[in-house]
Amino acid sequence: xxxxxxxxxxxxxxxxxxxxxxxxxxxxxxxxxxxxxxxxxxxxxxxxxxxxxxxxxxxxxxxxxxxxxxxxxxxxxxxxxxxxxxxxxxxxxxxxxxxxxxxxxxxxxxxxxxxxxxxxxxxxxxxxxxxxxxxxxxxxxxxxxxxxxxxxxxxxxxxxxxxxxxxxxxxxxxxxxxxxxxxxxxxxxxxxxxxxxxxxxxxxxxxxxxxxxxxxxxxxxxxxxxxxxxxxxxxxxxxxxxxxxxxxxxxxxxxxxxxxxxxxxxxxxxxxxxxxxxxxxxxxxxxxx
Amino acid sequence: xxxxxxxxxxxxxxxxxxxxxxxxxxxxxxxxxxxxxxxxxxxxxxxxxxxxxxxxxxxxxxxxxxxxxxxxxxxxxxxxxxxxxxxxxxxxxxxxxxxxxxxxxxxxxxxxxxxxxxxxxxxxxxxxxxxxxxxxxxxxxxxxxxxxxxxxxxxxxxxxxxxxxxxxxxxxxxxxxxxxxxxxxxxxxxxxxxxxxxxxxxxxxxxxxxxxxxxxxxxxxxxxxxxxxxxxxxxxxxxxxxxxxxxxxxxxxxxxxxxxxxxxxxxxxxxxxxxxxxxxxxxxxxxxxxxxxxxxxxxxxxxxxxxxxxxxxxxxxxxxxxxxxxxxxxxxxxxxxxxxxxxxxxxxxxxxxxxxxxxxxxxxxxxxxxxxxxxxxxxxxxxxxxxxxxxxxxxxxxxxxxxxxxxxxxxxx
Numbered sequence: 001x002x003x004x005x006x007x008x009x010x011x012x013x014x015x016x017x018x019x020x021x022x023x024x025x026x027x028x029x030x031x032x033x034x035x036x037x038x039x040x041x042x043x044x045x046x047x048x049x050x051x052x053x054x055x056x057x058x059x060x061x062x063x064x065x066x067x068x069x070x071x072x073x074x075x076x077x078x079x080x081x082x083x084x085x086x087x088x089x090x091x092x093x094x095x096x097x098x099x100x101x102x103x104x105x106x107x108x109x110x111x112x113x114x115x116x117x118x119x120x121x122x123x124x125x126x127x128x129x130x131x132x133x134x135x136x137x138x139x140x141x142x143x144x145x146x147x148x149x150x151x152x153x154x155x156x157x158x159x160x161x162x163x164x165x166x167x168x169x170x171x172x173x174x175x176x177x178x179x180x181x182x183x184x185x186x187x188x189x190x191x192x193x194x195x196x197x198x199x200x201x202x203x204x205x206x207x208x209x210x211x212x213x214x215x216x217x218x219x220x221x222x223x224x225x226x227x228x229x230x231x232x233x234x235x236x237x238x239x240x241x242x243x244x245x246x247x248x249x250x251x252x253x254x255x256x257x258x259x260x261x262x263x264x265x266x267x268x269x270x271x272x273x274x275x276x277x278x279x280x281x282x283x284x285x286x287x288x289x
Numbered sequence: 290x291x292x293x294x295x296x297x298x299x300x301x302x303x304x305x306x307x308x309x310x311x312x313x314x315x316x317x318x319x320x321x322x323x324x325x326x327x328x329x330x331x332x333x334x335x336x337x338x339x340x341x342x343x344x345x346x347x348x349x350x351x352x353x354x355x356x357x358x359x360x361x362x363x364x365x366x367x368x369x370x371x372x373x374x375x376x377x378x379x380x381x382x383x384x385x386x387x388x389x390x391x392x393x394x395x396x397x398x399x400x401x402x403x404x405x406x407x408x409x410x411x412x413x414x415x416x417x418x419x420x421x422x423x424x425x426x427x428x429x430x431x432x433x434x435x436x437x438x439x440x441x442x443x444x445x446x447x448x449x450x451x452x453x454x455x456x457x458x459x460x461x462x463x464x465x466x467x468x469x470x471x472x473x474x475x476x477x478x479x480x481x482x483x484x485x486x487x488x489x490x491x492x493x494x495x496x497x498x499x500x501x502x503x504x505x506x507x508x509x510x511x512x513x514x515x516x517x518x519x520x521x522x523x524x525x526x527x528x529x530x531x532x533x534x535x536x537x538x539x540x541x542x543x544x545x546x547x548x549x550x551x552x553x554x555x556x557x558x559x560x561x562x563x564x565x566x567x568x569x570x571x572x573x574x575x576x577x578x579x580x581x582x583x584x585x586x587x588x589x590x591x592x593x594x595x596x597x598x599x600x601x602x603x604x605x606x607x608x609x610x611x612x613x614x615x616x617x618x619x620x621x622x623x624x625x626x627x628x629x630x631x632x633x634x635x636x637x638x639x640x641x642x643x644x645x646x647x648x649x650x651x652x653x654x655x656x657x658x659x660x661x662x663x664x665x666x667x668x669x670x671x672x673x674x675x676x677x678x679x680x681x682x683x684x685x686x687x688x689x690x691x692x693x694x695x696x697x698x699x700x701x702x
Contacts, residue, residue, distance in 0.1 A: 003513060010505045017503070107337075115341045117526055117559030122537060129539030136512070138537040141505070210537060211502040212529035212559060216339055220500060255506035259495040261469050263506075 006135045007256050008249070013141040015248025016148045017207060021221045022228035022244055023151060024199030029226075030234045031159075031172060032192055034084060035095050038102035039225055040218025042197045046072050046204030047213040048109055050120045061123050061209065068205045069198040076197020080190045088189075102218065110215040122209035144206055151199065156237060158195075168192055231271055233281025242283055322397045322626045328364060328618065330355070331390030332371045333401025333411075338378025339500070339525070343555055343603065344403045347425060348373070349594050350604040351400050354611035357589065364618045369611075372396055380410035387411040391420045397628055398423060398614055403603065405429060405472050412437070421628040423614065425606035427550065427572065429475030430685035433694035436628075438635060439655040440606035440613070440647075442573050444479040445687035446660050447550050450677060451571035452483040454662055455548050460517030461489035466507065466531075469496035473522035476550055479688040480520060492516045497523065502530040508538045511545070521549040528552055529560040532568070542567030553601035557669050566667040572602035573658040574644040575671040583643035599669070600643075606656075609642035613649060616640060646680065653694035655683030 025039045049071050053064040079101060087094045126140040159165040170178040171185045179185050203221075211217070232243030247267060254263035274282065322328070332355075334348035335341045355369045363369060372394045374386040383402070390396045391414055398421045402408045405428055415422045415436040422437045430443035455463075463484055467473025477494055484491060492514040497507065511519060523531050528551060535547065547568040554576050557565040576587060576599055586608060590600050600608075617635035618626060636651040645659040657680045663671035686692040686699075693700045 003509070006509050006512075007506070010509055013505055014503055110337070115337075115345055117342055117529055117556075119529060119533065119559060119561045119564075121561065121563075122533075127537065129537070136539065138534075138539065140537050210530065210534055212526040212533075214342065214526055217526070220502070251503075252506050256509055260497040260501055260503070260506065264498055 002134070003256065005133060007252050009132070009135055009137055010256075011249030011252035012245065013137075013145060013248070014252050015245035016141075016145040017203075018224055018228050018248055019152070019241060019244035020144065020148045020203040020206060021200070022225040022240055023148075023155060024196040024203065025222075025225040026229050026232075026234075026237065026240045027155070027196035027199065028193055029229055030237075030240065031168065032189060032196075033091075034088070034193070035091055035098070036084075036196075037095060037099040037222060038079070038105065038218075039098075039196075039200055040220070040222030041102045041105040042072055042076060042200035042218075043204035043207075043221045044109065044213075044215065044218040045075060045105065046201030047120065047208040047217065048113060048118070048204075049201065050205035050208050051113075051118045051213055054120055055118075061120060061205065065202060065205060068201050072201025072204075073194040073198030076200075077190055077194035079197070080193035084193060085186065085189065102222075106215045106218070113215070115215065118213040120205070120208035120213065140209065147202075147206060151202070152237075152241065155199075159237070164188070164191065227268075227271055230275060231282055233284035236283050239281055239283030243281070246282075322395065322628075326363075326367045327370045328367050328626065329370050329372055329394055329396045330614070331387070331394065331396040331399030331401065332373045333376055333383065333386055333390065333399050334403065335378040335407075336375040340378045340403050342525075342559075344378070346555060346598070346601070346604045347403060347607040349598075350590065350600070350607040351611055353590055353593050354608045356593070358611065358615050364615050365623070367623065369615075376401075376407065378407075380404075380406045383407040384410045384414055387414040387422075391415070391418050397421070397618075397626055398631060400425070400607070400610065400614075402426065406470070408437070419629055421632050423610045425610055426603050429472045430479075430687065431475060431689070432685060433653060433699045435632065435654070435698070437654065438610065438613070438632070438649065439653075439683070439685075440610040440649075441603065441656075442658055442660065443655060443683050443685045443687065444476050445684045446573065446658050446681045447571045448476070448479060448483055449681065450660055450675070451548065451550075451569075451662055452480060452489075453487055454675060455518050455520075455569070456484075456487050456489050459546065461487075462492050462514075462516040462518070463489060464492050464511055464514060464516035464519045465494040465522075466519060467496050467522035468499050468501070468524045468527055470499060472524070475688065476522045477520070482688055497527060499527070500525065501527050504531050504534045505538075507531075508534060508540070511540070512538075516545065519545060519547040521547045522551055523549075524551050526559075528556045529564075532560045532564040536564045552665070553603065554599040554670065555601045555604075557665055558599055562665070562667040562669040565665040565669075568665050569662065570665065570671065571660060571662050573660050574600075574602040574605040574642075575661060575663050575673055576600050577663075577670050577673060578644060578661070580643060580645065582641050586643040605643050609640065609647065612640055612642075613638055648680070650683055652696050653683060653685055655685055657682055 028034050028036045046068050049068045053059040126143050129136050129138050167183045168188050171188050175185050228244045229240055232239030251263045251267055254266055332351050334344040355371050359368050376383040376386045390399050400423045402424050403426050424437050425440050427441040465477045549570050552570045587600055616638050617631050620634045621630055639648040648657040659680055660677045661673050662675040663673045666672055685694050691702050
């Protein structure tokens with residue numbers, strides 16, 4: 001039974017990384033309805049910002065997190081103001097435009113930083129393992145879990161308890177009426193998109209000590225993020241959270257009992273079957289007509 | 290203009306182009322391969338896409354060798370003219386660009402490829418046109434083409450000394466992990482045979498998808514099976530993720546080292562020396578190798594491409610195989626230079642490469658090489674622990690004792 005507990009923790013860790021990447025996408029796709037295929041590139045930009053801060057300015061990962069959030073959020077803001085805002089309610093065009101922007105971003109980064117794989121040093125404080133309930137765990141993975149929980153709480157608070165969150169919810173319900181009440185819908189959209197991008201940037205920075213940093217790294221993350229958000233039901237934050245951990249546990253256990261190739265295939269099959277019978281996702285909220 | 294007119298016009302234009310450029314249709318395709326004191330060769334490494342990370346360095350090593358040869362007066366006074374194409378890490382594009390280099394540019398040879406998939410994709414082009422492809426990468430063997438010169442190691446050259454050495458130093462329990470494609474499977478297939486011969490066991494064999502970066506379940510399995518050696522043929526960015534997560538999980542290379550056939554200086558630069566330190570690699574070449582030829586190679590490479598660049602066990606063959614090409618062409622009269630004559634002339638050629646004296650085996654067009662066992666240091670370089678006493682013959686079908694690659698093709702017994 002030892003391995004069950006161990007895999008349970010592993011699943012939580014995989015799930016927390018999935019949630020970290022999916023959280024920003026949920027904001028942009030789940031609330032604003034923008035299918036942003038360049039989401040993975042924000043993750044990549046976050047990782048590269050961490051790398052630049054570390055290798056050029058010798059700033060450690062902890063200290064750079066806030067900077068990374070604002071740098072990537074700013075890039076997201078530019079993208080929203082420059083392109084996305086002209087494409088609201090045109091989902092097909094958005095897919096094409098964001099995909100194109102993603103490719104452009106990849107190649108620009110390749111030209112500026114080179115094609116080599118990069119890495120970000122793990123803070124030495126966290127670069128060891130510890131034992132919890134008889135299971136050996138990487139401290140850095142626990143750190144990621146804690147940060148994700150914090151970001152989740154922050155996001156929930158922003159959406160539900162602040163004026164800007166209330167305005168966002170108003171704009172989403174009815175843009176025209178909200179505008180009549182004096183809410184600047186344009187500004188709300190831009191800020192929300194920037195916040196989503198910033199979260200993706202943080203995700204990139206946080207996973208970069210565990211994985212490799214390359215211009216193409218975003219491609220796999222965007223697929224994972226969409227899987228999480230679609231499976232969870234796009235409207236609810238809780239759905240996204242639960243589906244991230246569900247996928248994490250599922251992947252972890254199958255990978256342990258079989259291997260990662262089988263896990264990847266089976267998880268995809270499970271998702272396809274699920275959305276065939278429950279197109280609204282696992283945890284869709286009841287919408288009042 | 291009506292549509293029919295356009296079509297007619299296009300047909301006429303097409304026909305006249307075909308007649309107007311008769312050299313495409315000329316019967317003797319080998320004529321004038323070396324015209325105006327120039328020899329055209331193709332350079333086919335990806336500069337974009339997923340494997341560009343490593344192929345860029347192969348491209349640079351190839352170009353460096355060509356520039357050196359040209360600066361020293363070329364081949365019998367003729368300059369090598371590289372025709373560079375970027376196949377964008379895509380096998381189909383590899384085949385298309387290879388066709389362009391062979392048919393369009395009429396190159397006498399093409400240097401290229403990193404992955405087995407891309408080599409397999411271009412193979413039909415070179416066999417059908419009887420041209421010559423120079424492949425620098427260590428690979429899984431089990432190929433016997435008369436149109437490819439293989440200058441990288443095959444499984445017997447990397448494993449014959451390595452596996453017994455690992456058993457002797459660490460123990461008999463091996464955990465085999467690789468990326469999910471042909472190269473790791475063939476290497477592990479041969480490794481299993483060696484392990485059986487020396488009475489060692491495989492505690493688990495598994496493959497992760499290409500580009501996989503989440504190794505926590507794998508690490509749990511490694512913890513619970515407690516192997517003595519983790520035998521890794523994971524490739525690409527997965528190597529980086531595996532090493533970094535191994536370290537984050539607090540595993541100890543002293544007790545349970547990873548033994549890799551694919552981790553070079555290039556991968557270490559990508560993962561950081563701390564994550565690589567203490568793990569082992571077997572290969573014919575390491576950047577720290579002590580020889581005058583290697584010192585010259587490393588110095589020239591850095592002077593040309595930058596001081597932070599590393600050379601590794603795929604870029605070294607990319608470099609020396611151009612010199613092998615030069616040696617073969619030197620033996621030919623300019624009017625005789627063609628892919629088949631170069632292929633014939635290169636058989637049995639020897640030269641002193643950075644790794645040591647190498648020879649191209651006449652029977653199977655693979656190289657005799659100098660396998661070495663090395664441990665990674667935290668400064669990003671290796672420390673060579675064991676140098677082979679003899680050069681080692683290439684046996685591309687080592688795992689298949691009833692098959693032998695000979696000058697007349699594959700022999701079954």
